[in-house]
Amino acid sequence: MTAAATPAPRPKRPAGSAARAVHREFGLSDADALDVYYAMLVTRRLSEAALKLAYQGAIDVAIPSDGHEAAQIASMRALRPDDPVYLFYRSVPAAYARGMSAREIFLDYFGRRDAPSSGGKNLAGHWAKRELKLMSISGSVATQIPHAVGSALAARLRGEDSVSVAYFGDGGSSKSDFHEGLNFAAVHQLPVVLFCENNRVAISVPFEKQSPVRSVADRAVGYAVVGISVDGSDPLQVYRVMREAVDAARAGRGPALIEARVTRLGQHTSQVGDTRGPREMAAAHRHDPIPRFARYLRHHALLDERLESQLVERAEAEVQDAIQYAGHEPPPPVERAMQDVY
Ligand SMILES: Cc1ncc(C[n+]2csc(CCOP(=O)(O)OP(=O)(O)O)c2C)c(N)n1
Incomplete structure (x- = not known):
């Protein structure tokens, strides 16, 4: 073979480039990666549909989760089913990833008798289901943090090896619940x-108006715990850091604080408008995790146009079915008004 006939060596891809199938390196199969993507599609549609229903007056309040999907769904995959989870009102994608069905989510949004979170009695958006170890939460921001820490202590006392997780926002990290919870968890290595x-x-x-430090993860140093800041629009990196933190906690190496940097694409709730201008919104949409993950999947030949439209169609059908189903279910009976009320 002459030198001229020798094919030129293929250019080496730079280390860390998006060309590496990092999902496999992180222990996720191709099917897992597609599952994560599908859950992102369903929960985006679910969030959009809930907002419309709220505007129509069919449901009381909708709390958009658009932009938070990658962080919630990927982190949830790093947990075991017996790990207690304390969500917050923006946690629809996490609830869905944990196993709450679209039908159950809409039962809750419509305030129906069989809604798993509270039988239709709590304000919608307080995602909970005992069988999934999704613990009941409050609308008071960040109160779920000491609850999660307390359940970690309970697991320690019972000799169980579960890991508790609390989800919350940056505003929640300004609350005393966050500081007390993290301090207690760190002191006792929970x-x-x-x-x-x-x-x-x-x-x-x-x-910037509620934090003197640039990153929530920076706060970890004050409590001598591991603090990790991760791109929350990248489900694979989120999965990796969550997996490490959960494994370490389970192995007795103590708590961790993870900050997933996400973008809120929607307004705060259906009842509160957005004060951000068009320029800020355009910047936010550049971090939309869904098209970004689709590009990754296409790059690794896991997704093409045909599969994409099948998945979108399936996601839309799942959400429409849930709305139809929950929309026709009965409200809680009057006799239950005083039950479970303290
Ligand atoms: C103790 C308490 N204070 C104020 C409120 C009103 N409130 C509801 S949501 C919210 C913002 C919380 O922001 P963040 O924790 O960053 O979460 P995000 O809504 O951005 O996801 C506030 C102040 C509340 N529910 N509870």
Whole structure:
């Protein structure tokens, strides 16, 4: 063979480039990666549909999760089913990833008798289901953090090896619950992970106006725990850091604070408008995790146009079915008004 006939060597891809199938390196199969993508599609549609229903007056309040999907769904995959989880009101994608069906989510949104979170009695958006170890939460921001820490202590006392997780926003990290919870968890080296979805705005208050440090993860140093800041629009990196934190906590190496940097694409809730201008919104949309993950999947030949439209169609059908189903279910009976009320 002459030199001229020798094919030129293929250019080496730079280390860390998006060309590596990092999902496999992180222990996720091709099917897992597609599952994560599908859950992102369903929950985006679910969030959009809930907002429309709220505007129509069919449901009381909708809390958009657009932009938070990658962080929530990927982090949830790093947990075991017996790990207690404390969500917050923006946690629809996490609830879905944990196993709450679209039908159950809409039962809750419509305030129906069989809604798993509270039988239709709590404000919608307080995602809970005992069988999934999704613990009941409060609308008071960040109160779920000490609850998660307490459940980690309970697991330790019972000799169980579960890891508790609390989800909350950057605004929640300004609350005393966060500081007390993290301090207690650190002092006692409890198996708990605090997962902050930092979308850099608490209703309309920018992160810079409520935090002297640039990153929520920086706060970890004050409590001598591991603090990790991760790109929350990248589900694979989120999965990797969550997996490490959860494994370490389970192995007795103490708590961790994870900050997933996310973008809030929607408004705070259906009842509160957005104060951000068009330029800020355009910047936010550049970090939309869904087209970004689709590009990754296409690059690795896991997704093509045909599969994409099948998945979108399936996601839309799942959400429409859930709305039809929950829309026709009965409300809680009057006799239950005083039950479970303290
Ligand atoms: C103790 C308490 N204070 C104020 C409120 C009103 N409130 C509801 S949501 C919210 C913003 C919280 O922002 P963040 O924790 O960043 O989460 P995000 O809504 O951005 O996801 C506030 C102040 C509340 N529910 N509870």
